[in-house]
Amino acid sequence: xxxxxxxxxxxxxxxxxxxxxxxGLTVVLVPLSNVPKVTxxxxxxxxxxxxxxxxxxxxxxxxxxxxxxxxxRTSRQLKEExxxxxxxxxxxxxxxxxxxxxxxxxxxxxxLLELLDDVAEHPAYPKSEVDLAKTNFxxxxxxxxxxxxxxxxxxxxxxxFGRHPYGFVVPEPAAIAKITRxxxxxxxxxxxxxxxxxxxxxxxxxxxxxxxxxxxxxxAWKRGNAPPLESPPLxxxxxxxxxxxxxxxxxxxxxxxGAAAPxxxxxxxxxxxxxxxxxxxxxxxxxxxxxxxxxxxxxxxFSQADLRRRAGSFFTSASVRNEVxxxxxxxxxxxxxxxxxxxxxxxxxxxxxxxxIGTLALEMESQSGLANRINTIYTxxxxxxxxxxxxxxVNALAPDDIxxxxxxxxxxxxxxxxxxxxxxxxxxxxxxxxxxxxxKR
Amino acid sequence: MHLPLLLAAMLTVxxxxxxxxxxxxxxxxxxxxxxxxxxxxxxxxxxxxxxxxQTGFAHLFEHMMFQGSANVKKMEHAKIVxxxxxxxxxxTRLDFTNYYETLPSDRADKALFLEAxxxxxxxxxxxxxxxxxxxxxxxxxxxxxxQPYALFEWLDLWVNANQNWFNAHNFYGDLHDIEAAKIxxxxxxxxxxxxxxxxxxxxxxxxxxxxxxxMVQKYFADxxxxxxxxxxxxxxxxxxxxxxxxxxxxxxxxPALALGYHIPDQESPDYPPVVLLNLILQGDDxxxxxxxxxxxxxISLDWGGGINFELGNEFDYDGPMLLTSRTTYKxxxxxxxxxxxxxxxxGDIQEHGVTAKELRDAKVRFRSNFYDQLESTFGKxxxxxxxxxxxxxxxxxxxxxxxxxxxxxxxxxxxxxxxxVPANRTAIDRVPEKK
Numbered sequence: 001x002x003x004x005x006x007x008x009x010x011x012x013x014x015x016x017x018x019x020x021x022x023x024g025l026t027v028v029l030v031p032l033s034n035v036p037k038v039t040x041x042x043x044x045x046x047x048x049x050x051x052x053x054x055x056x057x058x059x060x061x062x063x064x065x066x067x068x069x070x071x072x073r074t075s076r077q078l079k080e081e082x083x084x085x086x087x088x089x090x091x092x093x094x095x096x097x098x099x100x101x102x103x104x105x106x107x108x109x110x111x112l113l114e115l116l117d118d119v120a121e122h123p124a125y126p127k128s129e130v131d132l133a134k135t136n137f138x139x140x141x142x143x144x145x146x147x148x149x150x151x152x153x154x155x156x157x158x159x160x161f162g163r164h165p166y167g168f169v170v171p172e173p174a175a176i177a178k179i180t181r182x183x184x185x186x187x188x189x190x191x192x193x194x195x196x197x198x199x200x201x202x203x204x205x206x207x208x209x210x211x212x213x214x215x216x217x218x219x220a221w222k223r224g225n226a227p228p229l230e231s232p233p234l235x236x237x238x239x240x241x242x243x244x245x246x247x248x249x250x251x252x253x254x255x256x257x258g259a260a261a262p263x264x265x266x267x268x269x270x271x272x273x274x275x276x277x278x279x280x281x282x283x284x285x286x287x288x289x290x291x292x293x294x295x296x297x298x299x300x301x302f303s304q305a306d307l308r309r310r311a312g313s314f315f316t317s318a319s320v321r322n323e324v325x326x327x328x329x330x331x332x333x334x335x336x337x338x339x340x341x342x343x344x345x346x347x348x349x350x351x352x353x354x355x356x357i358g359t360l361a362l363e364m365e366s367q368s369g370l371a372n373r374i375n376t377i378y379t380x381x382x383x384x385x386x387x388x389x390x391x392x393x394v395n396a397l398a399p400d401d402i403x404x405x406x407x408x409x410x411x412x413x414x415x416x417x418x419x420x421x422x423x424x425x426x427x428x429x430x431x432x433x434x435x436x437x438x439x440k441r
Numbered sequence: 442m443h444l445p446l447l448l449a450a451m452l453t454v455x456x457x458x459x460x461x462x463x464x465x466x467x468x469x470x471x472x473x474x475x476x477x478x479x480x481x482x483x484x485x486x487x488x489x490x491x492x493x494x495q496t497g498f499a500h501l502f503e504h505m506m507f508q509g510s511a512n513v514k515k516m517e518h519a520k521i522v523x524x525x526x527x528x529x530x531x532x533t534r535l536d537f538t539n540y541y542e543t544l545p546s547d548r549a550d551k552a553l554f555l556e557a558x559x560x561x562x563x564x565x566x567x568x569x570x571x572x573x574x575x576x577x578x579x580x581x582x583x584x585x586x587x588q589p590y591a592l593f594e595w596l597d598l599w600v601n602a603n604q605n606w607f608n609a610h611n612f613y614g615d616l617h618d619i620e621a622a623k624i625x626x627x628x629x630x631x632x633x634x635x636x637x638x639x640x641x642x643x644x645x646x647x648x649x650x651x652x653x654x655x656m657v658q659k660y661f662a663d664x665x666x667x668x669x670x671x672x673x674x675x676x677x678x679x680x681x682x683x684x685x686x687x688x689x690x691x692x693x694x695x696p697a698l699a700l701g702y703h704i705p706d707q708e709s710p711d712y713p714p715v716v717l718l719n720l721i722l723q724g725d726d727x728x729x730x731x732x733x734x735x736x737x738x739x740i741s742l743d744w745g746g747g748i749n750f751e752l753g754n755e756f757d758y759d760g761p762m763l764l765t766s767r768t769t770y771k772x773x774x775x776x777x778x779x780x781x782x783x784x785x786x787x788g789d790i791q792e793h794g795v796t797a798k799e800l801r802d803a804k805v806r807f808r809s810n811f812y813d814q815l816e817s818t819f820g821k822x823x824x825x826x827x828x829x830x831x832x833x834x835x836x837x838x839x840x841x842x843x844x845x846x847x848x849x850x851x852x853x854x855x856x857x858x859x860x861x862v863p864a865n866r867t868a869i870d871r872v873p874e875k876k
Contacts, residue, residue: 011476034474035812036452075736079727083802086809088725105809136735136742139695139771143742146589146694249691252579252587283519283529293516296575299583319583351524358526358545364475365543365817 011361013387016374017207023223024195027214028374029207032367037086038203038210039103039367040116041375045229045309046191047096049165055179055187057171061130061137062187063093067100068129070122075129078115085111089119095166096309097379098191103367106204113217120197121221123188130181138173145441148247148254148319152420155243155439156256159416160313162235193224198378202371231310234260237414240434245441246423253325253421257332258315259411264307264380270393271405272314276305277352278344278402279335279410280316284351286335287316295331297324305409309380314409322422326429329417333433339406343399357391454821456836457650458829463666464638467657468825468835470645472818478646479818480552481541482560483826486634488612489535489760490673492626497614500533501577501622502630506540507531508569511562515569518555525551534752535612536759537830543819546647550656553644557660560640563631570624578616585613589693593871594767595751601686602701602867607675608761636667643826643835645818677703677761684867685776689874695742698776700783700868701763702861704748707756713845714852715860716755717803719748719764721795721853722786725806729786734768738782741768754814756841757827764860776870780863787861794854807845 017029050059067089068075082089087104100119104112144150154169161167199218201210262268273281280287280303291297303316316336320328344352363369377386419430423438430436457469491499509515522529527544540559542552585591596613603609642661644653680703690697705711723730723746734741746766748755770779795803814820821838829835 032474034472035816037809037812076727076732079725079732080802083725083727083806084798086805105805105812132736132739135739135771139742143589143693143695143769146692148587250587252582282523284516284523289516292576293572296572297579299576299580319579319587321579321582351520354526355523359528361475361526361545362477362528362543365477365819367816 011357011391013364014370016384017211018384019211021194021215021218023219023221025218025221026198026378027211028198028200028378029205029210030200030202030370030374031205031207032202032364032370033204034365034367036106036204037103037367038106038109038112038201038205039101039371040112041099041101041200041371042116042120042197043097043099043200043375043379044192044197045096045226045379046098046196047165048093049095049168050191051187052165052168055183056168056175057137058179058183058187059098060093060170061133061176061179062184063091063098064137065125065129065133065184066091066123066188066192067119068133069124069126070118071124072122073118075126078119081111081115087112089115099375101368109205109210110213110217113213117217117221120192123192125181125185125188127181130184134176134179138176141170141173144170148250148252148420151245151247152254152256152317152418155245155418155420156258156315156416159241159243159418160234160258160260161311164232164234164311165230166308166311190224191226193226194218194221195223196226198375200371200375200378202374203367229310234311237416240413240415240417242417242419242430242434242436243439244423244427244430244436245418245420245439247420248422248424250420250422252319252321253419253426254317254319255325255328255332256315256317256418257329257412257415258313259409259415261305261307261312261314261409263310263312264376265382266307268405268409269305269307271397271401272305272307272409274352274356274394274397275339275402275405275410276303276314277356278348279303279339281305282352282355286338287332290335291318291328291331297321297328322425325419325421325426326432329430329433333412336410336412339403340410343403346399349397349399349402353394353397356394360390452842454815454825454838456825456838458835461637461657461662463662463664464636465661465664466641466829466833468641468643468829469650469653470821470825471648471650472645472821473647475818476546476647477543477818478546478549478644478648479541479543479822480549480556481539481643481819481822481826482556483537483539483641483643483830484635485536485639485830486538487534487536489607489675493606494618495622495626496611496618497577497581498618498622498626498630499538500614501573501619502627503531503533503538504573504577505565505570505627506559506563508573509564510559511564512558513555518559521551521555527552534757535749537757537827539826541819541822549644549646549648549653553656553660556642557664560635560637560661561664563635565624565627567624570622570627574620574622577614577619581613581616581619587692589690590697590871591690592751593688593697593869594699594765597688597869598699598701598763598765598867601684601869602680602703602763603677603761605675605677607673608677632667633670636669637661637664638666639669641826641829643822643829645822645825675760680865683863686867686869688869688871690871691874693871693873695769695772696776696870696872697767697769698779698868698870699765699767700780700866701765702866704762704764704860711856711859713848714856715764716748717800717807717845717848718790718853718856718861720803720806721790721799723747723766730766730783733782733786734779740774740779740782741770744768757823759831776868780868784863787857790854790857791861794850797850800848800850800853804845804848808842811842
């Protein structure tokens with residue numbers, strides 16, 4: 001049977017209205033009337049590695065306490081007001097950004113904007129909240145480090161990015177104790193500024209009316225002086241290196257294998273994203289067919305083109321039972337090299353194109369999905385017409401483009417392999433693949 | 442009000458509902474905000490009523506449904522859906538197993554063809570069964586055995602809180618049972634439960650029902666109906682005294698506590714008050730238990746919980762249920778200290794009730810959470826399919842919000858007195874193994 005044709009009609013994205021307040025805040029308004037709610041993402045260019053050389057963890061802790069009280073509302077008052085508008089507000093700190101994500105019933109949009117502005121403009125950093133957050137943050141890190149995926153990811157980031165801020169994942173507990181309330185306030189004062197931010201609003205809204213409300217809520221917020229983003233050179237690896245984190249008693253080996261990739265705004269992004277779909281970014285991908293459906297080594301193998309504002313990585317990962325650790329690495333290396341050496345078939349590429357375009361359109365189903373996608377345009381400095389030109393760029397790709405992308409970025413010879421598992425049980429399976437650095441915790 | 446209520450008139454989900462002569466229930470709902478469609482088939486068989494002695498079988502079987510059918514080879518299902526720009530998945534829950542595709546809305550016929558083919562003609566081989574036994578065993582290792590806490594807040598809590606085997610067995614399955622499954626068991630299970638008269642087909646999205654109905658007819662109408670066995674008795678005897686269980690964890694570094702109360706049937710008049718009571722107690726960081734345990738007493742690091750916790754929502758199940766809480770807490774405290782605080786918070790509601798503001802806010806919160814489930818085509822399909830499967834009434838989706846608007850503070854107080862008592866509770870305190 002004919003499996004699929006390329007999508008015939010262009011995807012119709014809702015219109016993006018972009019405006020700027022006098023204080024430099026970029027505002028993007030997008031109507032999506034699926035339910036009577038509205039979603040806001042207020043993003044500051046302050047990643048988890050911002051300021052980490054002086055105060056490891058300062059960005060994460062400052063984000064964590066950001067919505068725990070303002071100069072006019074206690075933490076509890078804030079939470080109770082959010083409850084009364086059917087709302088929620090969370091702060092996340094990732095590699096590039098601190099984002100306050102909030103939503104509420106759209107009948108209460110003005111109140112949601114008022115609360116969002118209060119949190120961003122007037123955080124109080126109450127001493128009791130800072131103390132509690134420090135204690136809890138240290139304990140949570142302890143708990144996260146008992147999870148194999150977290151440990152593997154942390155080690156992989158260190159291997160990829162070294163002393164670049166992306167190489168910093170979480171601080172040691174002793175470092176948290178040294179962070180003061182003053183350093184948090186200072187961090188907030190410089191980084192959480194309107195001219196270092198963008199506000200994405202998606203949902204049951206009319207752009208002009210909503211922009212008037214944004215002006216009322218955020219208009220008086222003063223500009224700040226955020227330090228420029230740091231982008232030191234990345235570590236160079238001349239040959240493959242294995243980092244083994246010992247976890248005695250582990251019944252699986254968690255494997256992450258990958259190499260450096262460019263920033264998201266690079267023209268290489270779309271070919272690499274498409275190569276990733278074929279390799280491990282979908283269920284009918286090569287790695288899933290091989291090590292899951294053919295060999296039964298693992299439940300959830302996958303790969304990801306993790307491209308950020310300043311740099312990125314491409315990696316593939318799987319958790320497998322101890323006995324098949326070596327065979328899994330072998331198959332991963334084989335599948336990666338196969339894409340570098342041989343062209344993909346036209347059928348594979350056509351499928352990947354349709355999958356890539358179709359699944360992007362699925363993000364339009366939810367306000368948060370669409371807001372997240374639009375946010376990437378601003379956080380990663382993508383062209384403003386990214387969404388509407390996406391299908392055209394994807395459809396223009398030829399097998400040769402995919403092979404070139406793989407040849408460059410699926411580099412198993414200068415890549416890193418991180419394994420979290422029981423070293424005594426699996427070390428002999430790992431040794432043939434390269435030099436091993438053993439990490440005990 | 443500053444902004445017009447653009448959607449005030451849009452809160453009705455369109456529902457078309459009918460049955461094919463072979464008993465298949467069909468629900469069609471138009472939704473035009475995104476150019477997508479979800480096709481979902483819900484079968485009335487979940488892990489709660491899987492065969493005795495074969496723990497994990499319902500879930501293992503779910504995997505077999507991706508291994509090929511008469512006209513679709515192994516892995517071709519995923520290949521076709523993805524090549525058409527869609528995503529797919531399946532999951533096994535307490536009272537149903539679902540399979541679904543979400544894809545560009547002009548591709549609904551592909552998904553309908555695929556779902557009909559495997560409903561009519563599942564093909565399994567020894568080789569594919571062995572392969573999926575390995576995959577499922579890795580899934581159990583990955584999600585349970587190699588993880589701190591091992592999902593104890595539902596896997597272990599259900600085993601300990603219930604007495605009837607159907608509610609009280611290991612739903613994910615013992616590795617031994619998973620590995621012992623035979624091809625004959627797989628064929629028999631398919632024949633027994635995967636009948637059109639034990640299923641709901643739901644189509645939600647940017648489609649024209651008039652165009653979709655002939656496709657449904659074409660693909661599904663000639664699948665023969667079968668005799669499906671009566672559901673076993675899954676009723677749960679009344680718990681009469683508090684249960685406390687101690688567990689140790691080789692992989693965790695901090696202690697955690699899970700607790701669950703038995704709650705009334707969904708059709709009981711006490712159910713909506715219990716749902717709102719849950720929202721007053723937990724579910725966000727403004728709730729009473731979060732404020733007490735995480736902020737005031739600073740014993741807990743987090744506080745989560747709910748009805749059908751980690752398995753679904755307040756509506757997508759059919760049988761005995763627990764209201765669950767789960768918390769990771771700081772070293773140096775005890776599970777008993779947490780239970781004491783829980784009793785104090787609940788006791789305050791039992792004695793003084795909830796405030797008018799709390800009640801109003803809980804209703805707003807309920808409405809907001811309910812709308813979250815109506816956002817995506819899959820979210821809507823999940824509710825429509827559940828209401829059709831369990832109550833033969835998918836249009837119930839449009840009556841939920843108003844049913845919760847009429848709950849009173851007195852009802853909530855009396856629900857707290859009746860259900861949130863220690864004698865009706867099971868708690869598991871899970872502490873790190875001493876190293």
